[in-house]
Amino acid sequence: MRSRRISRVGTLLFLGVILVLIVAACAPSQSASPKIVIENVWARPTRSGMGGKVTSAAYMIIKNEGNEPDRLVGAMSDVAEHVEIHQSIMEGNVMKMRPVEGGLEIPAKGQVELKPGGYHVMLIGVKQPLKPGDRFTLILEFEKSGKKTLQVEVKEM
Amino acid sequence: MVKRIVTWLVAIVVLFGLLAFAYQRLKPHAFHGMVLQSPKPAPDFTLVTEGGKEVSLKDFRGKIVLLYFGYTFCPDVCPTTMRELARAMEILGEKKAQKVQVIMISVDPERDTPEVVAEYARNFYPTFIGVTGTLDQLAQVATMYGIYFKKNEGTAATGYLVDHTATVTVINQEGYIKLIFPYGTPAKDIADDLAYMLR
Structure with a gap:
């Protein structure tokens, strides 16, 4: 018993x-949580003969494999004085470039492609020439996923 | 019998080959760019490149001239277009590229001196020319070519940005506007149209 x-x-x-x-x-x-995966990261070479500050742009595919949206809210890099998230917008044949206000949303189970003529990470005041084959570090900051450190390859498109 | 059939087959294949060849040679070229039929020659203009040297459209009669309005601070659309134009020259090859003149007109004279824009353009392809002028001169040239540009306030880091029409204007060897390439026209399409115009 x-x-x-x-x-x-x-x-x-x-x-x-x-x-x-x-x-x-x-x-x-x-x-619920986002899961950010970043692929195909590259940046444009700088050119001599740039009036004002030397600029470049970085492009990539940002995937969110998680089940909650996230937001790209900022970026920084040692190679540039300032880094901003911008968008080129075509209105008729007129191209307008604007900073992305309030962050760039990366939808759950979705992706956003940063590509020429669209979203891009603008590098302003690039401190050294970026030549094809060079690599540099770029840090992206997401609202929920925090900071992601990327290795960016410089190449001609 | 077998021999005769083979002879006929060979004849038919040869005939089709000849027809296909003739069609390729004779069919009208379908332009990738937007075709314009202008009754008047493209308006002449004079702007300045490095060393204070004046550059006029009429200097290039006999060549195809490609005009692109942009600015060097632009990190995305302008270098994309300039790179496509350079790749189009690479596809054409040096000999044909000599018969094409790409002129980049900076609509940002505050930041782009003639020296700056000349060097920038040359960086994409050795024969490319960069020019600019006073704001008044640029506004006049832009109006003549139906190009819009406007300075716009940016962030603290960018200062200001310039909105601008992002098309490429193609002027033929006789000085008439022939084509407009919208933004994003691939290099091979540009090269294809230019090769046809140079035939």
């Missing part, structure tokens, strides 16, 4: 532990 009760308590304990383990295993996929 006594031993049976112990075994029953044991069974309940065992089941309880299993339940806790199952919940623990499921938890990460149930709580």
